[in-house]
Amino acid sequence: MDLVAGLANVLTPMNLLFCFAGCFLGTLVGVLPGLGPASTLAILLPITMHLDPLGSIIMLAGLTYGAAYGGSTTSILVNMPGELGSVPTCFDGFPMTKQGRAGEALWIAAVGSFIAGMFGTLMLSLIGPGIASYALRFGPPEYFGLLLFSMTALVSLSGASLSKGLTTGLAGILLACVGIDVVTGVPRFNYGTTVLMNGFEYIPVIIGLFGIAEVAQNAEQGLARVYEGTIGKMRPRGAELVKGLKAVVRGTLFGFPLGLLPGMTPGVVSFLSYDLEKRISKHPEQFGKGAIEGVANVEAANNATAQAGFLPLLCFGIPTGPAPAIILAALMIYGLQPGPVLFSVNKEFAWTVIASMCVGNVMLLILNLPLVGLWARISTVPYKYLGPVVLALCLVGAYSIRNTMFDVWVSLGFGVLGYLMRKRNWPMAPLVLGFILGPMLEQALRQSLSSGGLTFFADRPIVLGLFAMSVITLYTSLRVIRRVPKAVLTDDDA
Numbered sequence: 128m129d130l131v132a133g134l135a136n137v138l139t140p141m142n143l144l145f146c147f148a149g150c151f152l153g154t155l156v157g158v159l160p161g162l163g164p165a166s167t168l169a170i171l172l173p174i175t176m177h178l179d180p181l182g183s184i185i186m187l188a189g190l191t192y193g194a195a196y197g198g199s200t201t202s203i204l205v206n207m208p209g210e211l212g213s214v215p216t217c218f219d220g221f222p223m224t225k226q227g228r229a230g231e232a233l234w235i236a237a238v239g240s241f242i243a244g245m246f247g248t249l250m251l252s253l254i255g256p257g258i259a260s261y262a263l264r265f266g267p268p269e270y271f272g273l274l275l276f277s278m279t280a281l282v283s284l285s286g287a288s289l290s291k292g293l294t295t296g297l298a299g300i301l302l303a304c305v306g307i308d309v310v311t312g313v314p315r316f317n318y319g320t321t322v323l324m325n326g327f328e329y330i331p332v333i334i335g336l337f338g339i340a341e342v343a344q345n346a347e348q349g350l351a352r353v354y355e356g357t358i359g360k361m362r363p364r365g366a367e368l369v370k371g372l373k374a375v376v377r378g379t380l381f382g383f384p385l386g387l388l389p390g391m392t393p394g395v396v397s398f399l400s401y402d403l404e405k406r407i408s409k410h411p412e413q414f415g416k417g418a419i420e421g422v423a424n425v426e427a428a429n430n431a432t433a434q435a436g437f438l439p440l441l442c443f444g445i446p447t448g449p450a451p452a453i454i455l456a457a458l459m460i461y462g463l464q465p466g467p468v469l470f471s472v473n474k475e476f477a478w479t480v481i482a483s484m485c486v487g488n489v490m491l492l493i494l495n496l497p498l499v500g501l502w503a504r505i506s507t508v509p510y511k512y513l514g515p516v517v518l519a520l521c522l523v524g525a526y527s528i529r530n531t532m533f534d535v536w537v538s539l540g541f542g543v544l545g546y547l548m549r550k551r552n553w554p555m556a557p558l559v560l561g562f563i564l565g566p567m568l569e570q571a572l573r574q575s576l577s578s579g580g581l582t583f584f585a586d587r588p589i590v591l592g593l594f595a596m597s598v599i600t601l602y603t604s605l606r607v608i609r610r611v612p613k614a615v616l617t618d619d620d621a
Contacts (some may be wrong), residue, residue, distance in 0.1 A: 155195020247434025
């Protein structure tokens with residue numbers, strides 16, 4: 128009944144307008160590189176201070192999960208991730224576009240996002256405080272075990288050459304070490320320059336590796352169009368549809384519980400979900416070559432994680448990432464303390480925000496599905512026009528992170544690196560994964576050692592279980608790599 132009452136409140140003209148504005152801005156933020164949800168929320172936060180508190184939170188929430196929708200579009204069409212959680216979407220989404228299946232990829236991404244978003248909202252309304260309490264049991268040792276288990280994904284993302292994959296993964300970890308040590312405050316690997324003291328931002332690195340490197344490679348090949356044929360069907364059918372929907376369910380069920388844990392952002396979880404989908408597939412060699420399961424699973428996990436972040440935020444006041452942290456700040460500015468008291472003192476407010484997520488996911492589906500055909504036709508635009516536009520978006524996106532030319536040069540530098548890695552068949556996915564997980568793994572390990580020494584895991588069954596899972600996963604991944612012929616499992620798959 129509380130959710131029904133919340134729906135009634137949402138279905139007022141002003142609240143519907145706020146919800147639509149958030150969803151529309153979120154989709155736009157996801158499509159444009161560099162404008163991540165956290166930075167956009169930070170820009171909008173001062174403006175919302177002059178608006179109705181309920182409408183503002185509805186709009187900010189819509190922007191957060193709307194960005195997870197929009198990020199898939201450019202990943203699929205031009206191999207340029209709109210935001211971090213859409214990086215693994217490139218692995219199979221762009222190959223599908225080159226095969227003339229852009230419409231199918233965009234359709235399953237939109238439907239998968241909708242299913243995951245609605246599931247997350249339903250779980251938020253049904254089992255909020257009960258399930259979120261388990262997230263509070265995770266301390267630094269448990270996070271270290273979880274992140275160590277996550278690092279096993281480097282093996283399956285390495286393609287045919289395990290040595291190349293592990294090398295690029297280690298390079299990603301080392302790149303993430305550049306800057307200020309968060310524990311001691313001592314500069315690392317900055318070589319006496321102040322510009323490197325802030326380290327490398329995620330988005331310029333990823334824009335360079337994927338977007339700029341793709342433009343450079345296509346320019347060298349003299350590509351006329353991304354896809355030379357005619358646009359075919361706009362949605363998958365038959366066996367492809369069944370495979371895609373099954374992958375959506377798996378990604379949703381995997382992404383939601385991980386999204387409850389602080390630090391398990393959509394960017395991290397999307398990599399892990401892709402890795403798991405590839406492991407359990409009967410045809411892992413097809414991943415990276417246009418497997419619809421790769422797109423469907425990642426987009427579902429991405430959105431389920433984004434939706435799950437609202438559960439610990441509203442029930443306990445614990446943000447699981449940068450975007451929820453900004454929404455927490457907005458709630459506190461309005462004098463609304465998140466936690467169990469929110470559902471008693473401000474019951475109507477809480478349930479209206481939750482109900483707005485149901486309405487917002489429906490809006491996003493309505494916004495995205497009719498545009499599938501229009502987006503898919505971008506792949507047939509002559510590349511002499513499309514390439515410069517993509518390159519300009521890459522550079523603007525890199526600059527917009529910190530408004531500094533340094534990030535532009537970083538994106539160009541990593542664009543050259545990505546181009547050379549493609550030429551030499553070095554996988555880029557392990558580098559990105561190491562770059563994302565490296566700092567988190569280091570921090571969790573150092574916190575664990577400071578509290579319990581080398582035996583910090585001895586009396587923690589969750590940590591021991593995660594260690595065991597890491598060993599088992601490594602063993603099975605190595606067996607899969609040896610089983611699949613190298614002729615079909617190439618380094619480009621990663």
